[in-house]
Amino acid sequence: MMVDDASTTEDLLAALGDTTLAASERLDALELLQARAFETAAFAAHRADYVQALRTLTGDPDDDLSEAALTILADHEDPFAQNLLIQGLQNPSVARLPAFLALQLLRGDGHAATAAVARDILANAADPEERAEAAHVLATDPTAAALLAAVVADTAEAAEVREAAAMSLRNIDGPAFAAAARPIVADETDNWRVRTTSKTLLALLPADQGGDGEVG
């Protein structure tokens, strides 16, 4: 099956699910479908089939296809994909993506299960990149302010984790962020990157929330 701009949407969907085709050809079909899906109204008749094909593709043995499908679905906040990502974080043996990437795709997902797994990773994961992404996920969890403030202030924590916690804390509790950040900015012995990040974020914070009120 030839996959190109002239292919019908039905043919592209068929190619996407055709495991006898090379992965590169199926990825070509996926890119063409993604471009067509951008035209929301014109694609409406195919959207349900497209979503179903993507969900099927998340279990494909080809890693690139599986990751591409999960990424697109997660961009659409698809609950099936979000559930797969959470399951992978809870049980790495069934994970389809590395933990840091799964966490990135779950940013903005306000479900309690996502916040719970992010808290667990922030507390227990060895990899700073994973902990940083967990801190980013908590940017929509207003109950995480105290936890994030503690991470921001912890000079023993990796800089990238503290920076991520600072961004999330500023997002959910400006005054708490300002209270945590001002001592860091004033402490010349603290990590330069954390200090610079704190200074940048304080500049973005309105004065009535304890920020500088002016972008530097």
Next chain:
Amino acid sequence: MRLHSTAGAKPAFDQLLVQIPSRAENRRFYLTWQPIEATASVPAGGSGREIMLRNASSNGGTLVFSASRTGKAETEMCLTLEAGTPASFWIAGGTASSEDGDAVLEIIDDGTKKLLATVPMMVRIRKNANSLTPGERARFVKALAEMNRVTSGTESTYRIMRNMHREGMDNEAHLNPAFLPWHRAFVLDFERELQAIDQSVALHYWRFDEAAPNVFTQDFMGARRPSRGAYAVFAADNPLLGWATDTGTGIRRRARRAWNPNASGIPTGITQDATVNEKASYFLFREMESDPHGRAHTSWNGFLSQVPTSPLDPLFFMLHSNVDRLWALWQSADLPIRANPDEITAFDSINKREREEFDPREGHHLDDTMWPWNGHIGEGIEKAGHDPRPTFVVGGVICASKITPNVPPDMPTVRSMIDYQGVTTPVHLGFDYYDVPFKRAT
């Protein structure tokens, strides 16, 4: 802050009055390629004199003068002034500024050669974002961050703007004739909001058909992660760091597959030349909504890849500045026809009878006002087979500018967006692109 228009400016120099109607809210002068009619005069009862107007800058922005709107552009010009009788001249940008005030007008007494005044100006032009100076980049991201700042109890201006392009408004701006006029109004509204923060900022464009190694960096619009990742990476001192959206923080943007935006344009077969030069009518030209416009969006995963989320990423506005620039280039290739809204090759508006019988959709006909600026919701489109109008409005009327008072109207029409340079009428929209000059007769 939504601004309101007021009158032009009248700097006075020792019995000499020069009026240049191109003064912004901060009382500084901003020009584009479009010649602006200005006047110089000596009050009645004063002494007549001869003056020279001269461009006094060689780096950054420069100025040109002409005796008529489309007359030959010169870097200096002599005027003979008689008391009580204003003499008109036309002033425009010759080359683009990189900083506010780097274009300087000198006014000289042509008899005594005495320098009467120097007037700093800016030739404020939308440029290729890949070619900006560090200062231009810094001012641009700072203004974006300021626009996205949330103060207690209010929505950020950025959030208001991005909600103008969300789920439920698709038919107002896409897959119909007004795709380009609607987005021209949208990016102009956005640019004016940026300029309400910093008048020296223009809405620079991402040329998505070319590599953009100076755009996708940590210091500017965000770099790719060294390892694969779904979010752009920013330097610790970039004001876009921790970009706030209603879904958390950060800009979700990841180039698809093997594409590297620092090394090549988007992976589509359609070049700029093909987009601009191979379409004989607007009806054919607006096929670019799918490619390259749609492909520029869907060359990324993340916010840009869907209509409702795409403006969460500020790159959206640079992408659409380039889409609008492509339209401007296409128009420029056959003037004045393609700037004349009443020419069928310039805009494929459906006529009144067809509209009443077949397509009642408001916002895609030449003299329609457009949503959301017109505030119309839910009514007037009840005929079977047509999607309802949005059930919400957001943003109010278009942001005003003192530089082009009342242009476009508060509620822009499709017509008001077509002749942006004022080719067929002296009314212009007050913006220009670096590589789309104003065409003069000589």
